[in-house]
Amino acid sequence: AQTVTQSQPEMSVQEAETVTLSCTYDTSESDYYLFWYKQPPSRQMILVIRQEAYKQQNATENRFSVNFQKAAKSFSLKISDSQLGDAAMYFCAYTLTQGGSEKLVFGKGTKLTVNP
Amino acid sequence: EADIYQTPRYLVIGTGKKITLECSQTMGHDKMYWYQQDPGMELHLIHYSYGVNSTEKGDLSSESTVSRIRTEHFPLTLESARPSHTSQYLCASSEFRGGLNEQFFGPGTRLTVL
Numbered sequence: 001a002q003t004v005t006q007s008q009p010e011m012s013v014q015e016a017e018t019v020t021l022s023c024t025y026d027t028s029e030s031d032y033y034l035f036w037y038k039q040p041p042s043r044q045m046i047l048v049i050r051q052e053a054y055k056q057q058n059a060t061e062n063r064f065s066v067n068f069q070k071a072a073k074s075f076s077l078k079i080s081d082s083q084l085g086d087a088a089m090y091f092c093a094y095t096l097t098q099g100g101s102e103k104l105v106f107g108k109g110t111k112l113t114v115n116p
Numbered sequence: 117e118a119d120i121y122q123t124p125r126y127l128v129i130g131t132g133k134k135i136t137l138e139c140s141q142t143m144g145h146d147k148m149y150w151y152q153q154d155p156g157m158e159l160h161l162i163h164y165s166y167g168v169n170s171t172e173k174g175d176l177s178s179e180s181t182v183s184r185i186r187t188e189h190f191p192l193t194l195e196s197a198r199p200s201h202t203s204q205y206l207c208a209s210s211e212f213r214g215g216l217n218e219q220f221f222g223p224g225t226r227l228t229v230l
Contacts, residue, residue, distance in 0.1 A: 004158075033216045044120075045206065045221040052216075091158065095216060102217050103175070106158040 004092050004107035012113040013082045020067075021077045021110045023092030033095045034068065035104070036077045040088040048090070051075065079112075087114045119143050122207050122222040129197055130230050137192045137225045139207030147217060148190040151206040152176060153224075159206060165190055197229045 004025045013019035025034070032053045039045040051059045051068050058066050063083075067076045075094075079086055092107040120141040129135055141148065146167045151159040151174075161174030165184040179201070180194050190209075194201055206224045210217040 009156075037221075042223075044223045047218065047220075050216075050218075103161055103164070104159075104219060106160075108158045109156070111156075 004094060004105055006092055006107035006110050008110045010111045012115060014115050015082055015084060017082055018078060018080045019082055021090050023075045023107060025073050025075065025094050027094060034075045035093045037091045037093060038088045039091065082114050084114050084116060087112055120207065120209055120220055120222040122225050124225060125223060126226050128228045128230065131198055133197050135194050135197055137205055139190045139222055140188050141209040142188060143209060143211065144187065145209035145211050147210045149208040149219065150182060150192050151208065152178065153204045153206055199229045202227060202229050
């Protein structure tokens with residue numbers, strides 16, 4: 001089965017500190033894309049960062065970076081210098097290509113609280 | 117934020133009513149999707165479309181139906197709403213960028229069926 005596991009239902013971090021959200025996945029494909037999406041309360045889900053599985057270099061977007069371990073099928077998100085606006089649900093996902101169609105498979109999410 | 121809109125944002129309705137959740141995007145994307153998301157849970161794909169007059173069912177079985185008569189519009193219909201349909205419904209569209217289809221999400225419709 002193609003699955004995404006986020007083992008931390010909730011996390012909290014102090015403002016300006018660093019937090020890491022974990023994600024593991026299970027896929028039989030060799031080429032795929034991984035994503036972290038952010039869903040603030042009552043607001044649209046937006047893409048935070050993405051990683052191509054064929055690239056060994058970890059993706060970075062400003063304060064957001066990932067630790068991609070392909071062999072371990074692990075894809076954690078690190079948020080540095082946390083800000084109040086980072087509080088949201090974070091979903092890990094990967095693309096599944098099946099029968100010519102491309103779909104996203106999501107984890108159950110991690111609720112991040114940022115304490116002032 | 118992406119130019120993808122959903123109406124209504126919130127809907128409370130009685131059992132047996134027919135409802136249509138609207139989704140439109142102004143980005144000219146060919147691919148559009150509907151996801152169902154229960155509180156605190158992951159998103160499940162229920163429908164997708166790769167263009168006008170193209171619709172497919174997703175991984176999660178749903179009693180809803182969709183249509184794609186225009187590129188920018190992808191409405192979802194429930195002929196007879198039931199309490200089990202209570203959920204949040206997210207619409208998304210995607211464009212091919214950097215070797216993959218990057219999905220952009222709407223704000224969602226939170227549906228409550230009494």
